[in-house]
Amino acid sequence: MTQDLENLPLPQDCGSPSGHELRVAALTVRYAETLALQGVDLHTHCGRCVALVGPNGAGKSTLMKSLAGLIVPETGVITWRGHPLSRSTAEIAYLAQRSQVDWHFPLTVRGLVEMGRFPHLGWWRRFKRADHEVVDSALESMRLTDLANRQISALSGGQQQRAFVARALAQEAHVLLLDEPFTGLDRPSQELLTELLSLLACGGRLIIAAHHDLPSVPEIFDEVLLLNQKAIAFGAVDEVFNDENLSVCFGEASDPTRAITQKSNAVSPERRPEN
């Protein structure tokens, strides 16, 4: 599986530049007294893989929750496909950090993926064949078909993360917001997830992920937002993901490389004001 990685077309070659547009303008979010995000701008398209990078408490989760419609910003506008986003939509899927999920909940992988059909079925309508087919193909594309009847705690970290991506696919989401999807995964699981996510981006989806492990940013993502309350830099990875911007972002101007090495080892969950 992982050796196919090199044969994959680069994501920027296959994402359609005219894909659906996500625009964030001057987004400011405040929790009681604490300022979480200040005037953040972002402009990207479906077909891209975007990393959110920044120190703990930089507002990565806050930004994703705002995009998911879970947090009402103080000021600023989020525009999705040309319309201001006023509340949550099925087209944008939010995937929480794995550490925040109750894995012992009595739920199978298939049951989890079926939850993604909720926006389409509503509170009562029964599953039809078309719904089952969507669920099947979501499981298939995340390589989980054989594990469909497992209880979710009986999966590896990588499989758990893929199960949640499969739910977003069953939801027919265009935008996937992932909070630290690679944290705690071993190398093979990381590579498989990278491959599958870039396939999804090629297929026209927009992947936005908070990411801790700085050295792996270039191999996984094609755009990056360096965030520390304010947007420090946003753009293609090879343009803005450099030591200069990183040192501004992580506030360690004296030795920017230290920021990279330190952050790559950090696996501690992000401390956020809402918790």
Next chain:
Amino acid sequence: MEWITEPLGYEHIRRGLLICTLVGFTNGYFSAFVVLRKSALQVGSLSHSLLPGIGVGILLFGLSQASAFAGALVAALIVGLGSLLVARSSRLGQETALAILFTTAFAAGLLLLEFAPVNVDIDHYLFGNILFATDADLMTVFWVSALSLTLLTILRRPMILMLFEPDAARALGVPVRALNYLLLGLLILVLISTLQAVGCLLSLGLLVTPAATVYLLTDRAESLFWGGGLVGSAAAIVALILSHHLNFSPGSTIILALGTIFALAFVFGPRHGIAPNLIKRLRACVQQ
């Protein structure tokens, strides 16, 4: 056979069995919500805080079902909302606040009932007595059961989403806050209606143990609801008949029956039970 038909000859036992079926099923069904929400402790506190409300209700308006019901409802709301208020506006967690409020409320209730103009037996409020339930009790239990089972069944899909992952549920379009309040309100209603029929300790047992038992046996959240209902009513019915023959207190017998079923599932449950796992481990050791 006669062992079963003989008790059915008594009217109070027939009515008791009817109440057992209704209360057992409704509470068992609702216990899925309590277990999945991980709020057994909160329900325990709430059930005990109903006592002062009943005391005040009886003191103010005399001993009637309506007065006790209204008093209990007000008490539950005061303690429930009060704990939220204390938790939000001080450094204490909600569970701490709840424990303080409910012990205070329970003590106040005991004192109040001593001053009540009628002779109210405290045991009655802890364990109740199904065999002395009135027709009015039966009607209340019936209507509350009908209402809560209907609503819970209608709301099951969004409810399970919310219980599993509140944030994702909101992102998927579930009105999480409204749903949460509605379900908590319904829970208090169920608690009060069963409290009158079977006492607060028994209603607490029925609101936790059935689904907790099924939890050990299934990987499907939906099964917790029906399974919990079946375990709750079956345990209550069997225990009531047993208690008649053994001359035990019905309330305590029902709780013990539930505890026994839970213990059996805990030890012998095929997937998560400790005995099968032990056997698996022993086998692995022997093979090595």
